[in-house]
Amino acid sequence: MATPAAAASNGAIGIAPGVHWIGALDPDLRNFDIILRTANGTTYNAYVVRGSAGVAVIDTVKEEFTDDFLRRLESVARYDEIRAIVLNHLEPDHTGALPELLRRAPHAQLYISTRAQPMLKGLLKEDTLYYQAVTTGDSISLGDRTLSFLHTPYLHWPDTQCTYLVEEKILFSGDVFGCHFCDPRLFNDAVGDFRFSFEYYYAHIMRPFRTWVREALDLIEPLELAILAPAHGPILRDAPSRYVNRYRALAESSLKNEAGEERTLLVFYLSAYGNTRLMAEAIASGADGVDGVRVSLYDLQGGEVQPFVDLIEEADGLVFGSPTINGDAVKPVWDLLSSLTAVSVRGKLGAAFGSYGWSGEAVAMIEDRLRGLKLRVPLPGVKAKLIPNADELSHCTDLGRELALHLTGRFEHKVIDMAALR
Amino acid sequence: MPKAKVTFEDVGVTVTVPAGTRLIEVSEKVGAGITYGCREGECATCITKVVSGHEFLAAPSVLEHQVLKDNMAPRHHRLACQAQVLGGEIVVRPG
Ligand SMILES: Cc1cc2nc3c(=O)[nH]c(=O)nc-3n(C[C@H](O)[C@H](O)[C@H](O)COP(=O)(O)O)c2cc1C
Ligand code: FES
Ligand SMILES: [Fe+2]
Ligand SMILES: [Fe+2]
Numbered sequence: 001m002a003t004p005a006a007a008a009s010n011g012a013i014g015i016a017p018g019v020h021w022i023g024a025l026d027p028d029l030r031n032f033d034i035i036l037r038t039a040n041g042t043t044y045n046a047y048v049v050r051g052s053a054g055v056a057v058i059d060t061v062k063e064e065f066t067d068d069f070l071r072r073l074e075s076v077a078r079y080d081e082i083r084a085i086v087l088n089h090l091e092p093d094h095t096g097a098l099p100e101l102l103r104r105a106p107h108a109q110l111y112i113s114t115r116a117q118p119m120l121k122g123l124l125k126e127d128t129l130y131y132q133a134v135t136t137g138d139s140i141s142l143g144d145r146t147l148s149f150l151h152t153p154y155l156h157w158p159d160t161q162c163t164y165l166v167e168e169k170i171l172f173s174g175d176v177f178g179c180h181f182c183d184p185r186l187f188n189d190a191v192g193d194f195r196f197s198f199e200y201y202y203a204h205i206m207r208p209f210r211t212w213v214r215e216a217l218d219l220i221e222p223l224e225l226a227i228l229a230p231a232h233g234p235i236l237r238d239a240p241s242r243y244v245n246r247y248r249a250l251a252e253s254s255l256k257n258e259a260g261e262e263r264t265l266l267v268f269y270l271s272a273y274g275n276t277r278l279m280a281e282a283i284a285s286g287a288d289g290v291d292g293v294r295v296s297l298y299d300l301q302g303g304e305v306q307p308f309v310d311l312i313e314e315a316d317g318l319v320f321g322s323p324t325i326n327g328d329a330v331k332p333v334w335d336l337l338s339s340l341t342a343v344s345v346r347g348k349l350g351a352a353f354g355s356y357g358w359s360g361e362a363v364a365m366i367e368d369r370l371r372g373l374k375l376r377v378p379l380p381g382v383k384a385k386l387i388p389n390a391d392e393l394s395h396c397t398d399l400g401r402e403l404a405l406h407l408t409g410r411f412e413h414k415v416i417d418m419a420a421l422r
Numbered sequence: 423m424p425k426a427k428v429t430f431e432d433v434g435v436t437v438t439v440p441a442g443t444r445l446i447e448v449s450e451k452v453g454a455g456i457t458y459g460c461r462e463g464e465c466a467t468c469i470t471k472v473v474s475g476h477e478f479l480a481a482p483s484v485l486e487h488q489v490l491k492d493n494m495a496p497r498h499h500r501l502a503c504q505a506q507v508l509g510g511e512i513v514v515r516p517g
Contacts, residue, residue: 114494115492158465158466347455371450374458374467376433376453377453378435378452411433411434413434413436414434415438417437418447421437
């Protein structure tokens with residue numbers, strides 16, 4: 001092996017003059033936060049920055065690795081030198097060693113994002129907490145070194161922020177630009193091939209917050225970057241801007257949509273005997289009659305979940321049709337709806353429909369789920385008993401047209417009394 | 423009972439409601455785009471822009487005020503799970 005394993009020792013690893021990695025390796029982890037698989041384990045990256053007027057610690061590690069972290073820290077700084085502890089993210093994988101660090105460096109000032117404030121109490125369970133809340137534009141001085149803060153919420157929790165070491169052009173980014181890939185060689189030009197881990201991490205952690213990623217990139221892209229130092233996985237010192245550009249590409253639309261300025265409405269359905277399908281076709285034709293809306297119709301039985309999730313991420317309106325079977329909507333609908341946590345659907349327009357035999361629970365259940373996913377559901381769904389008759393089909397056409405009018409902002413203003421709302 | 427009129431601009435619906443109603447009680451039923459997380463005034467998911475008639479909402483509690491501030495909510499924004507309608511005409515949209 002050409003590169004010595006930087007982090008195989010117990011000490012801190014220099015990444016720039018006066019800047020060290022003091023994190024922990026967790027090579028045996030195979031599952032993270034329940035939702036991620038981690039074939040290569042992970043690292044919890046923490047850093048220490050020395051300035052002429054004191055030392056700052058940026059992030060800590062998961063609790064069980066507290067000893068590793070403190071040992072590495074002690075190899076480059078004394079506790080009484082620590083002036084600042086910056087937390088880019090309060091999740092326990094980065095704050096597990098914080099209580100012990102605070103015990104040893106009680107005079108250190110804690111810096112967290114404004115949005116971390118309500119969460120800190122839930123984490124530390126202390127009555128009196130001393131901290132300073134910071135946001136974009138704030139900075140702290142360590143004498144000849146300056147740490148400036150970027151407010152970048154939802155990368156991965158509401159509290160997340162990035163910290164920029166101005167003089168060295170290092171961005172301590174927290175979870176963003178990270179990945180679960182444990183390799184003691186530590187630097188992106190020395191470790192094994194971690195591309196898949198980088199993409200996988202984005203897809204599962206960052207993708208649901210795509211619009212927040214874009215806002216964060218607006219703050220990050222203007223920075224000069226020598227090193228991108230995330231909280232997990234390799235330190236990106238070779239061509240760091242490549243990773244920023246990759247995030248920009250990932251956060252833009254995955255598919256080019258020829259609909260252009262048109263609004264898009266997707267109609268998904270399942271149908272055993274063709275009844276719900278007839279309804280789906282009527283909804284699509286109703287919507288199709290409205291200018292400025294592009295309608296697409298999909299039979300869920302003929303597709304797999306993932307491509308549908310990709311389509312949904314880009315769409316403006318979603319309609320789901322299911323027959324009622326054993327008092328429920330059918331499984332492919334739930335499979336799709338339970339996969340939407342990977343993308344943002346908040347505020348999209350939603351509706352439901354379906355044929356039924358005697359009880360017809362599916363439509364209301366889908367509507368509830370759509371509301372739970374934070375879609376707008378302003379129009380009541382349509383149910384048809386067994387084979388939809390002309391009247392029921394015209395309700396479907398109307399629903400399609402009204403959805404399309406909503407999407408294009410041409411809906412009729414309604415005035416109602418609260419008592420009339422169900 | 424005193425009544426108020428609340429308009430949810432994003433879905434074009436005006437609802438006549440009794441005084442004392444919280445926005446959350448109406449917005450979901452009309453399918454407005456205001457969304458909820460905790461429903462208890464903590465998470466700020468439900469931040470709502472009060473386009474007009476903010477004076478017809480009960481003043482925010484100390485806690486609501488703090489949560490709005492922590493989340494850097496602009497002026498005339500409220501938490502829809504907390505804001506209570508007093509009367510008059512109010513127009514809101516997702517914040
Ligand atoms: C990937 C991930 C996403 C989360 N999303 C939310 C969320 O949307 N809302 C929330 O209230 N908490 C969220 N949390 C916080 C967890 O609910 C919280 O950490 C909880 O204490 C974990 O409980 P456990 O120890 O039983 O796993 C999230 C946590 C993780 C790891
Ligand atoms: S829903 Fe959480 S603050 Fe209103
Ligand atoms: Fe995280
Ligand atoms: Fe993390």
